[in-house]
Amino acid sequence: MRRAFLILLFIGWAIATAEPTALEREQTLTAELATLDPTDVSPAAEQTRTDYATLLTFTLERDFATALDLWESLLARARLEPPTDEARLATLEHGLAHARFYLGQPAERVEPLLFSSLARRRTVFGETSPEVLHTRQDLATYYGRTGRPDLAETENRAVALAFDARDPDSDDALRARTDWAITLGRLGRWPETEAILRDVITRRTALLGADHPDLTNPLNLLCWVLFSTGRFDETVPLMERIVALRTASFGADASTTLVARYNLASIYERTGRLDDAEAIIRADLARSEARSDPGWHEPASYHERLGDFALRRGDGATAVTEYEAALTRYRQAPEGGWRDTDSRTLEKTLYAYARAQAAAGAPTGARATATEALGLLEQEFQRRLGYTSEAERLAFAAQERPFDLPATLDDAPLLARAVVRLHGLILESLIEDAALAERAHDPVTAALLADYRETLAGANASSAADVRDDALGLSPLEQLEKDLTARLGGSRLPREALRVDPAAVLAALPSDAALIHYVRYRPLTVTGDAEGDEARARYLALLGLPDGSWQMIDLGEAATIDDLVARYQILTTDGGPISWAEELRVVVLDPVRAALPLATARLYVVPDSALHRVNFASLPEADGKTFAVQHHQFVWLNSARDLVAPVNASPVGTTGEIRILAAPTLDGELGGLPELPGAAAEAAAVQRHLSNALVLTGENATPDAALALPAPRILHIAAHGLWALDGADHQAALTRAGIALAGPNGFLSAARISASDLSGTALVVISACNSGAGPVADGEGVLGLRRALARAGAHQTMVALWPLDDAAAADLFDHFYAAWPAGELDLPAAYQSALGETLTAIAARDGPSAALRRAGALISVGRP
Secondary structure, rough: OHHHHHHHOOOOOOOHHHOOOOHHHHHHHHHHHOOOOOEEEEOOHHHHHHHHHHHHHHOOOOOHHHHHHHHHHHHHHHHHOOOOOOHHHHHHHHHHHHHHOOOOOOOHHHHHHHHHHHHHHHHHHHOOOOHHHHHHHHHHHHHHHHHHHHHHHHHHHHHHHHHHHHOOHHHHHHHHHHHHHHHHHHHHHHHHHHHHHHHHHHHHHHHHHOOOOHHHHHHHHHHHHHOOOOOHHHHHHHHHHHHHHHHHHHHOOOOOHHHHHHHHHHHHHHHHHHHHHHHHHHHHHHHHEEEHOOOOHHHHHHHHHHHHHHHHOOOOHHHHHHHHHHHHHHHHOOOOOOOOOOHHHHHHHHHHHHHHHHHHHHHHHHHHHHHHHHHHHHHHHHHHHOOOOOHHHHHHHHHHHHHHHHHHOOHHHHHHHHHHOOOOOOHHHHHHHHHHHHHOOOOOHHHHHHHHHHHHHOOOOOOOOOOOOOOOOOOOOHHHHHHHHHHHHHOOOHHHHOOOOHHHHOOOOOOOOOEEEEEEEOOOOOOOOOOOHHHHOOOEEEEEEEOOOEEEEEEEEHHHHHHHHHHHHHHHHHHHHHHHHHHHHHHHHHHOOOOOOOOOOEEEOOOEEEEEEOHHHOOOOOOOOOHHHHEEEEEEEHHHHHOOOOOOOOOOOOOOOOEEEEEEOOHHHHHHHHOOOOHHHHHHHHHHOOOOOOOEEEOOOOHHHHHHOOOOOOOEEEOOOEEOOOOHHHHHHHHHOEEEOOOOOOEEHHHHHHOOOOOOOEEEEEEOOOOOOOOOOOEEEEEHHHHHHHHHHEEEEEEEEOOOOOOHHHHHHHHHHHHHHOOOOHHHHHHHHHHHHHHHHHHHHHOOHHHHHHHHOOOEEEEE
């Protein structure tokens, strides 16, 4: 639904600025051309031909074949006429390029003309001239319509700032800022989009008055922002006002009015006024089909909306018919030969069509349709990862919710493909970018990478990572991320995650293991909101077994499980009855274990959402005496792809320095934190088993000492953990989550860890309160230290989900290092043994509730 509003909105902008005089202008020029002698190449005749080609190409956006013939003949003659008129050649190259594009000709036939035209105008008029700036606006339009909103945003931003410098209230400046807002919105940067649009509306209202029809264009765009960010009640009166203004100014049958009415119907539907929405769509479908020159999109869009209405009423058969009518038109070559790549209309309609097929009792067809839609979404991720920053990638992933449809269809293999390829994809793309840059052996790329890592390493709450440029809307760190990816090849970068076969993941499972992938999703019910309602959200467990089978296990309503997790967190931090943890186990772990083969010993777990805050291993069993870790080995994965050999993974070192930092002397703002005498005892316990370890305490336990060596074999830190509050964005999690160490700059941030090299490190232990906590991005994981360690390349990490008890932590690590690495067990087995022994000992002495709270916080995360 969000994109249904968007596609017609952009078309509406083009048409609204053309009517009502464009068709009259066409009639006048057609009459003039009919009287011209074909051999008349006088300046006046050539100008008439140019004006007509311009009208067809840029205003009416149709009959491109006629326009192409005109542009080619005009350009051929202009090139032969001495002396060379650079300005005219620029105009003709520009027009020919766009006509070729609209007719579907390849980029190599289009872009050289665009760049040549821009170069000529720069030579003739100067870089900041209106002629050059308007050309760059058209270039931005071309980039947007070919699916490169990043380049469109760059051009539109530069043009907007240049016109602002001339006169911020001029028509050129306001249109340029509006175009810039559109490209920001297409990148999901809604706050910046809204701020620009509200400024434009304020300025246009002051210049034109509150009821001028030109005001409806930025108002319509503001409705798009409000609609896309879920503020539907704010949108209704605004959209009704736009419809009234356009009807009064242009008439009920004008294209610009029909666009506004279509968008009003979308809003009515979203706010429950289904009858009002359907009345608009049926009336306007008839208008559209009766038009002599309907746009290729219009009837398809109306049929799609009628399918939405039928689906919401539970009429799957009618919905299927309407969606098929829409898809037939969408799949046809568009009139004029071009399609707006960023609209993604086909993908959206396929998702709805799959739901309709399921509602109509056609599960096989629904699966085929959903598979096609998922493939298109994977292509879009491939594209987006090539030109966006981490913040923009995370925003796009959050918007798309790729697991909702496969989960709604109860299609385990399709859901497996979605989670295997897309869960944690943003994190992996960042790791992949850094690894590719390291291997590029290109001085420009090397300089960019160094600059990026230096900026990342120096990030803190007031640094370049957080300070945004008011004009650009990007922090220097984000801009470096974009520049580095573009340097590496942009959307052409092969994203290995998008190629992983779910069967290969299960084939990598040991015979006694299972994969448990938790998913929080919004069911797309046939009678409800097409995008899924948060109030209906649920959890499921996707179970993968070595025999190659996938199984979906419903766990229940997300609200109920989230409440159980919240109560469990109270137990683990402040205390409470052990029954709170038992109730959580009954809901999230027992149903999965009931489906496991009897021989299953090891569980690879990929949590989602609030379940990232649960240590499944230390959940108490029903017998009141044992814990889950005493029955299964648990390993947390960042994604299911960790089971297959990552393309960019470095080999884990079997030799190398072991470094322990503990009980640092804290200075400055950190000096107010309490001392940690237990940390020194923990370091001593660890050193008993790792006799060759370098132990650094007090003033020597500094951030520089922690990261002094590239890829130590083991890095164990026992100190205070600091973390970003829940709800913070990824950048705050990077800069505010970290470890309190010694020295005047003793805060070791997650950002600095992200920029370090731990690619050959077998194990990093952050024995610190809440070191594994932080805000969670659904489908992506915990932001903060856990994400930072993964980005740095650590093979395995051990972190704490809640505050640690000093004595319990020392005992646990004493047991752990006794078994690993000098003992006979692998790391997960050593973790199982140590956690089980520690929990049992405390439970026997103080009860299971105390055991869970004091010793159950540590989890083992990473590749097997």
